Amino acid sequence: MASKLQQLQTKAVQASKFVAKHGCSYYKQQLEQNKQHIVQPPTVEKCQELSKQLFYTRLASIPGRYDAFWKELEGVKQIWRNRQELKVEDLGVAALFGIELYAWFCFGEIAGRGFTFTGYYV
Known part of the structure; x- marks a missing residue:
């Protein structure tokens, strides 16, 4: 567990350095590309x-x-x-749509709790 934490910390430092080095140029590039919206x-x-x-x-x-x-x-x-x-294909599409709605609901609930899973012991 400690090694994974160390790896995560190392990657965070690398990402921070990358953003510090290239963030300003990326910002200026985005402003230049989208100046018609300003x-x-x-x-x-x-x-x-x-x-x-x-x-x-x-x-x-x-x-x-x-x-x-x-x-x-x-x-x-x-x-x-x-x-x-109705054909079987239409019913299948409707079922998949219902499953997708349910999955988005579950994801929204998890995101609303700050990406924590309650009731599970890991």
Whole structure:
């Protein structure tokens, strides 16, 4: 266990040195590549204005997303009404989708606890 901790510590030091050496140039490169997205002048007031624009734009998009949700729900209802005509492949895709949702739920629970596993003794 101590050797693994030492290895982890060594790798952390190496990563820290790499970031210290190359971090500034990477930062400048990213700014240069994405300069078309930078608003001039980059001030706190401009950031607050953009934040408000984003919030109200998202708020304005709710009716469209609401309509899309009900259309999607109507499609699911139609499939449910015609469930006798479903093929095995369709049922398999639905089952995999359900399993994936459950897995994301479990991962979210673990992440919410700070990546700790409760109830298990290792």
